[in-house]
């Protein structure tokens with residue numbers, strides 16, 4: 001509630017700034033200016049309005065699809081307009097400075113610049129919102145793992161993360177992702193968290209298609225932060241019934257043609273806030289066979305160095321949504337331990353013990369869907385990740 005109120009306050013400040021920068025300078029009748037300012041303010045109050053409409057918990061995942069989409073478009077327009085306003089005003093300041101220095105003599109075309117920025121903001125908002133709500137493409141990646149046995153050479157892992165099933169991404173959307181994933185014939189499916197937004201009684205039918213995922217070596221998952229906001233115990237029970245085996249601070253040993261591979265998982269750090277366990281990679285790997293590569297599901301990437309030191313070979317994460325758009329991605333990266341999307345080599349030496357070094361690959365997925373609170377993707381498409389395992393030469 002406090003977070004929602006703070007977010008609304010910040011949004012209102014953004015709306016006033018965007019109005020002053022983009023709407024006021026326009027050379028149009030006052031009624032158009034009032035309409036533009038109203039749309040920006042409606043975007044700023046989106047979350048408050050959604051709560052008044054009875055949208056339920058945490059950014060109202062239960063409202064009708066069209067209402068969520070309309071609110072998302074207004075809110076996304078506000079955020080895109082903010083970033084473009086800053087650029088336009090920086091140009092305006094440069095223009096002023098050059099005018100002061102006598103380099104430039106003409107007046108800044110404020111009305112035309114504001115109109116152009118508004119049109120660009122509208123186009124980017126429509127494109128970015130469409131990119132966020134469409135069925136994701138498949139992104140194929142090769143992974144070379146030291147110590148991988150011959151039995152796992154060429155095995156395929158489908159990585160789905162941040163599905164965020166809500167009234168925005170309902171059953172047909174999840175069903176389409178499941179069908180696209182099954183068509184890849186994966187050997188293993190891994191889902192490291194943020195399955196859903198909403199309580200099991202509201203969203204059960206939307207997420208149920210996960211029960212149709214098919215993989216001979218299993219469908220495995222672990223919790224994300226949104227499972228705890230959504231009633232973790234109920235979702236853990238349902239996911240298990242649907243064949244998604246949750247690895248919360250534990251591991252399993254897969255075998256293929258005599259070779260072994262460890263799949264482990266840790267819960268999201270939000271767990272203890274709701275009376276559940278937090279991530280404990282040492283507990284997750286307790287009793288794991290030595291010399292066998294370990295793939296770890298951890299919803300957030302931020303503990304990568306600690307996990308590398310614990311002996312993980314490959315960490316698979318999400319949570320960042322790839323940063324969602326340029327500039328914002330730099331902020332998201334800072335908030336997540338320096339990771340935002342793609343591949344990272346994580347490693348180093350344990351201080352004071354020069355003989356002991358560790359090395360791990362980290363893949364941060366941009367996510368397979370998007371949270372209904374801010375469904376926006378610019379230069380950051382979602383993906384169904386298909387990882388093919390290879391032995392290092």
Ligand SMILES: [Fe+2]
Nearest residue numbers: 194224225319
């Ligand atoms: Fe998350």
